[in-house]
Amino acid sequence: MNNVEIFHYLLLLICGAGALTWLAERIAIPPAVVLLLGGCVIAATGKRVPGMDPNLLLAAVLPPLLMSSSFYTAWKDFRRELGTIASLVLGAVTFTTVAVGVLVHAFNPGLPWAACFTLGAIVSPPDAVAAKAILQRHPLPTRLVTVLEGESLVNDASGLLLYQIAVAAALAATITIASGTGLFFTLSLIGIAVGLICGQTLCWVLPRLGDAMLGIVLTFVMAWASYGIADAIRGSGVLAVVTCGLVLGVRQHRVFDAGMRIKSKATWEAIVFALDALVFILIGLALSGIMARVNYDVGVLMAGLHVALPATAAAIAARLVWVFAAIWLPSRLLAKRLGSQPWSAGEAVVLGWAGMRGVVSLAAALALPGNFPGRDLIIFSTFLLIIATLVVQGGSLAPLIHVLNLRPHARQTMSEHEARARTFGASLAELEKTSKHAPAVERATFERLQAEYRIRVSANENAHALGAERIEDRARFLRIELKLVGVSRETLLNLHQDGKVDDEVLHRIESELDLEELRLLRLLEP
Structure with missing residues (x-):
């Protein structure tokens, strides 16, 4: 395909994604699952599909999606649950890598250990895009949402680090625990530093632009720039984008004016929808290239299943084991001593089950060097694992939440009506104070404003106090x-x-x- 044909192809994919999303809403199936299957159907028809450069996919699609997610992250909740998030990001990812590597090697002794652990590292981090696309449609306890969203934002960094180490080991490069730990901290610190600088720069520039459209464009540019700069200086692009988004999200209320907030929200929602849809369709379309790579050889396909099935079982089971052993059990044992609310069994089940894999895992598999041992098996197995987790876990998540009867906990802060009454009350108090010093000719104007704000305060106070x-x-x-x-x-x-x-x-x-x-x-x- 030439460039014009690729452009038209992408437009058709976006139109198809819109239709599939509409269909998914009507049949109550997560859109991510329907989009993924739709891409597989297109690939299975034998139509010529443009090749997908994994590095381009990560650099072009992932940064805006990460920026959008981190921008709307509740920072106070994120900080409160930082221990649990770190347990999943560091502990669960490492544990899953080891579990997948050991089980895959047990079923496939001929596959080198380094290749088995590489597969484990590829599929160890749940995907930020997949988690958000499926979980945002279900009301869940705030703590559970915070941990899932927080984990999905930063676990790619730890997963990709383990991936780099495993690939280096498989290609006979010298790597030790000390050098691996140093690499992890270097990637993390550089990524966070770049994100902080980009975020602070954005917060300084935006109020001085005076043009909402330029500001919105700049937020997109900074998402790609923070990722690219960190990646270019050997840092974590993922952490750079997430940090930049968190800085901007925390300071948005001072940095953005009302017009920019309204316009940027609409713009980002539309573009993120298109990118989300493209991600899942492109994962499905990757089936075409994967099948061509294995030449539709039945023996290779069976060998792929022999790798994919234990890898999928290990990835799902390892996360559940880690959640119950390292999060649920300690929270129950330490609840009285720390005076904290322990995790319920239902919350732990959903936290463990919500481990869908997606675009980052596929891109990492496709980016393996051409001479990597078992490369085709790893790519095929990764693709099958992504489909299994999205369809099985993603498709069953809503019924599971319903069966467990998980609901958001009772509000511990002001209700919306109470908050409105307080904010309008503050405006009314300021208005009354100002009116005392106003000339007589302006008294009528102040009286009209006072009457309007009294109505707003009264309406919200009554709604808060008098009920339904x-x-x-x-x-x-x-x-x-x-x-x-x-x-x-x-x-x-x-x-x-x-x-x-x-x-x-x-x-x-x-x-x-x-x-x-x-x-x-x-x-x-x-």
Whole structure:
């Protein structure tokens, strides 16, 4: 395919991804699973599929997805659960690498130990994209969501480090525990330092741009730049992007103005949706190249299954064992001594079961050197393991959550209505203080503003104190306001159609009505 054909092919894939996502919503199956199977079906038809450069995939697709996830990470919750996240990122990934390597070698003694451990390192880290795509659709306890999202953001760094060590060992390079540990800390520290510098730079530049669109473009550029800079100086690109996103997420409330927040959220959501969809379809499409590589040889395919099945079983079982032995059990034993809330068995089951693999594992397998021992077997096994974890674990996660009856814990902070009452109350207090020193001619204006804020405070206080009946009254009032916004919009469009309003006025007033509609819809959310 030439460049134009590839561009048209990608457009068709995005359109197909939209259709498959719509279908997945209708049949209540995780979109990631449907997109993956859709890509496999396309690959199985024998259509010519463009080759997928794994390095390009990691450098182009992964940074924006990591930046988006880290930007919306709740930093305080992340810091509170840092011990559990570190246990999964360091302990579970290493334990899974060893378990997969040992079991695969037990079933395939002819495969070198280094190749077995390389496969283990490739499939050890659960994928950030897969975890987010499946888990974001299910309400879960806050702690569980924080740990899963936090783990998925940084475990690629530890997995890729083990991968580099295993590949070096397989290719007869000299590597020791000391040099491996040093490499880990070097990768991590360089990555974090680059992320901090990029994040702080972005926070300094954005308020000074004065243009929301330029600011949004710069956030995308910085996602790729932080990854590329860290990678170029032998640091962890993954940690660089995650750190940059965390810095920006923590400081967004001071750095972004309202307009940029609204525009950037819409822009990022649209692009992340397209990239998410492409990732899973491209994983499915990789079947075509993998099957061509093994020449559809039945013997090779059976050998691949002989590697993939124990690898899949070991990867799933190792995570469950680690979660129960290193997280659930200690939390129960130390709960009284530390005065902390122990992990429930249901939370531990979901934490252990949510170990889907995805694009990072496939890209790492495809990036193996051409002379690597057992390369085709490893690539084929990795692909099968990704399909198994996404389809089996990802597809069963929602029913499992339902059976375990996991729900978000009771709110320990202010309710939304209470918070609104407090924030509007602060504005009202400031308004009353200012009005005391205002000239007489401005008193009428201040009185109108005070009346409006008293209504807002009263509505939210009543909704917080009086319960469901008052909330429903408030919702009816908001629906009336929403209907009036629709009437205003229809009138504006009719005036424009009759030639009584020009385009500039139309867009300005329409934008104001859109913001008001978004505000009302947000207040009506349950």
